[in-house]
Every structure is written in structure tokens, then in C-alpha cells.
Amino acid sequence: MxxxxxxxxxxxxxVIRSIGARHPGAHDLVTDGLYxxxxxxxxxxxxxxxxxxxxxxxxxxxAHVLATSGARELITRTAVQLRTLADEVPWGRLVRLTVxxxxxxxxxVAVAEAVARRAWAAWGxxxxxxxxxxxxxxxxxxxxx
Numbered sequence: 001m002x003x004x005x006x007x008x009x010x011x012x013x014x015v016i017r018s019i020g021a022r023h024p025g026a027h028d029l030v031t032d033g034l035y036x037x038x039x040x041x042x043x044x045x046x047x048x049x050x051x052x053x054x055x056x057x058x059x060x061x062x063a064h065v066l067a068t069s070g071a072r073e074l075i076t077r078t079a080v081q082l083r084t085l086a087d088e089v090p091w092g093r094l095v096r097l098t099v100x101x102x103x104x105x106x107x108x109v110a111v112a113e114a115v116a117r118r119a120w121a122a123w124g125x126x127x128x129x130x131x132x133x134x135x136x137x138x139x140x141x142x143x144x145x
Contacts, residue, residue, distance in 0.1 A: 002057070004113060004131040006120040013086050013127035014119060016097045018056070018112040020104025020135035029134060033096030034085065036078055038107040042068045045106040046140060055136050056109025065110035075111060079118035086119075086127070104135025 019026045021039065045051040045061045054061045065071060078097065086095045097115065101107035112131050120129045 002133045002136050004116065004133075006116055006129040006131075008120070008123065008125050008128035010127050011092050012094065012130055013123070014082055014095050014097065014116070014129045016082075016099065016112045016116050016129065016131045018104055018108035018131070018133045018136070019098060019100050020102060020108070020138060020141065021100040022102050022141055023104060023135050023138060026100070026104070026135065030098045031096070033098065034078070034081055036074075036097065036099045036111070038099065038101045038111060041074060042071055042101075042107050042111075044102065046103065047143075051106070052140055055105045055133075056107065056111075056113065057133075057136070061106055062110045062113070065107050066114060071111070075114045075118060078111075079115045079122065082115065082119050083122055103141040104133070104138065105140060109133050109136055 019029055045064050051061050056062055082097050099108040099112040116129045116131045
């Protein structure tokens with residue numbers, strides 16, 4: 001697992017997880033909060049041989065995912081939902097977002113990072129955000145039928 005920390009002046013307010021929905025036990029990580037499944041929403045960078053073995057942390061893959069039609073709007077809406085949820089819980093309590101794609105290496109990683117940065121910026125760096133990439137180091141999965 002890899003973790004991105006966006007430190008804030010206050011406590012960590014949001015934890016965003018990226019997962020690969022086809023990995024055994026992946027959905028056991030979905031415990032509460034918001035859930036976003038990208039398997040049918042965005043095109044898969046793993047279909048391109050030049051990006052197959054990269055991850056959503058690589059600039060080429062990140063740009064590819066964000067350039068997909070509707071991706072930026074989806075990221076904006078999700079960040080707003082996350083911030084709205086955070087406004088409804090007591091100060092110091094965590095809100096969670098789980099972002100899923102097929103293998104957890106490309107789309108979910110890029111979108112989780114983008115939502116985290118958008119929410120952190122909207123909070124003006126007041127609140128911390130952590131992003132946990134649970135399947136980023138797992139092997140690339142074969143195409144599903």
C-alpha cells in the first residue's frame with residue numbers, strides 16, 4: 001500500500017482509499033462513507049500497452065484519466081460530496097471515500113488523488129487528507145469478460 005499525506009493545520013478530516021474491486025477482499029475495505037466505482041465511468045488506461053504497467057501516480061496515466069470525458073466533473077462533484085459529508089460530522093471525526101476500479105492501479109488512484117487535492121484546497125489546507133492506495137502494487141489483472 002502507498003499513502004499520500006496532504007497535511008493540514010488541523011486534524012486529518014478525510015481518508016480516501018483507492019481499491020481494485022476485482023481483488024479478493026477488496027470490498028471488505030469499504031466500511032463506511034462514500035463509494036465511487038469507476039469501472040464503467042472512465043476508460044481504462046490499462047487497455048493501452050504504453051500505460052498498462054504504470055499507475056495513476058504516473059503523470060502520463062493521471063493526465064489520461066483526467067482527460068477522459070466527464071472525469072473532471074465527476075472529481076468536482078465527488079469532492080463537494082466529501083466536503084459536505086465532513087461538514088455534517090463532529091470536528092475531528094473522519095469521513096471516508098472509497099474509489100474503485102478494476103485493478104486499483106490506474107483510474108481509482110488518479111481520481112482518489114485528484115479528489116483529495118480538490119477537497120484539501122477547498123478547505124484551504126485547514127484539514128488534512130490522506131489517500132491510501134491499497135492495490136497499487138498488485139500485479140495488473142487480466143481483462144475481464
